[in-house]
Amino acid sequence: MALREIIILPDKQLRLISKPVAEVTTEIRKLADDMFESMYDAPGIGLAAIQVAEPVRLITMDLVRKEGNGKSEPRAFINPEIISASDEMNVYEEGCLSIPEYYADVERPARVRIRFTDLDGNVKEEDADGLFATCIQHEIDHLNGVLFIDHLSMLKRRMVVKKFEKAAKHGIKYV
Numbered sequence: 001m002a003l004r005e006i007i008i009l010p011d012k013q014l015r016l017i018s019k020p021v022a023e024v025t026t027e028i029r030k031l032a033d034d035m036f037e038s039m040y041d042a043p044g045i046g047l048a049a050i051q052v053a054e055p056v057r058l059i060t061m062d063l064v065r066k067e068g069n070g071k072s073e074p075r076a077f078i079n080p081e082i083i084s085a086s087d088e089m090n091v092y093e094e095g096c097l098s099i100p101e102y103y104a105d106v107e108r109p110a111r112v113r114i115r116f117t118d119l120d121g122n123v124k125e126e127d128a129d130g131l132f133a134t135c136i137q138h139e140i141d142h143l144n145g146v147l148f149i150d151h152l153s154m155l156k157r158r159m160v161v162k163k164f165e166k167a168a169k170h171g172i173k174y175v
């Protein structure tokens with residue numbers, strides 16, 4: 001396993017549309033391992049491959065592990081897609097490892113049904129609600145070059161982008 005650098009706003013790669021994974025190879029499993037290590041190190045609960053500059057449709061997630069609680073539930077989602085979403089909406093305060101130290105309320109469908117391939121190459125369907133629903137939608141957005149700030153008002157989004165552009169210009173890194 002290797003720690004990968006997580007790219008941050010305004011890095012243009014965050015706007016790329018990631019490519020589907022054709023086959024679950026050793027390389028993909030190794031990338032997932034690296035992503036878990038980088039995600040735990042950050043620390044964060046979800047990571048899309050593009051956040052470590054790999055434009056492939058792979059997501060890692062662990063909604064259980066917290067500093068020192070001894071629990072963990074690492075999950076990987078390959079080529080995940082939302083096949084249905086509830087009309088009912090939910091608001092969660094979201095953050096993103098690629099937009100450090102910025103948090104905002106985002107409204108999304110409260111429940112979604114997803115289809116994905118796991119690391120053993122099995123195609124699965126699963127219902128997600130609560131934090132899982134929010135997190136998987138946030139990460140699937142990344143695969144489509146969409147960031148959570150895109151769900152905010154234009155004014156809020158511009159303020160955040162400007163802040164990070166300024167920081168990049170002055171060589172400041174929010175990590």
Ligand code: ZN
Pocket residue numbers: 095096097098138142
């Ligand atoms: Zn994110």
